[in-house]
Amino acid sequence: MPIMTKTLADRLNEVVDRDPRSANRISQDADLGRNFIRSIVVERKDPSIGKLETLLKQFEEKDKFYILTGHEMTEDDLKFLRLLSGLSPEARRNAAQLFRSLLATEGA
Template sequence: MAEHIARSGVHVNARNNVNAPHSAACYKLAMENNWLDRLREAIEKDGRSLNQLSIDAGLGRNYVQQMIKDGKKPGAEKLASILDALGQEVSFYVLTGLKFNPSDLELLRIVSSIDGASKGHARALLERLRDTPDEPTQSPSYEEEDPSKLEKSE
């Protein structure tokens, strides 16, 4: 049986395979939700040849082609390499089924960097914004300054 060493909540076995509990949970969730179909779709839409995608992912030249042709399911490390080569937006789509744009990803980065209490406030604010009917976001008293006046005053 392989020996496991725990470092900062990450378990490393004798073969240097890493097993972080949150990574394993994300991987398991992705495996249960049509991820392979979304991965194939993303690969087809990518525009690169299967060989080039394999090379860009740091895998064997024919890995992606064989994976698609033979219906192979990549392990976590190879999946991560392919997703890295495809980019963040595609990665989120493959793993979750949700399509993110760069603005969505930036919002996730911001939210993930704030503390727990602030996340609660941010969530409440976002829920209010989501539930509010479309209305002008500017208050009636707000007046945009004429750009030509800004140039004159400088």
């Protein structure tokens, strides 16, 4: 299956539209040639993993996450994930259990 699905290309286009820079400028800033984003969004070409990684470095973390997963993240969400990633596996399991308990009591 190709790396770039229509959905991912559409999400990339949304992020580019929100960016104050033009698609050509972002492509050039990533040293990928001025029409790189156009080739993905308009021509639906599949970039290599390396080039996609290079392009994503041009965006904020929340935008990278959205492009790759389709899930919107706030800065608070990202801070929370960074906190969790610093925990040991056992502490993460305990934290997950705590959050499941909180959700259960919130929904009751």
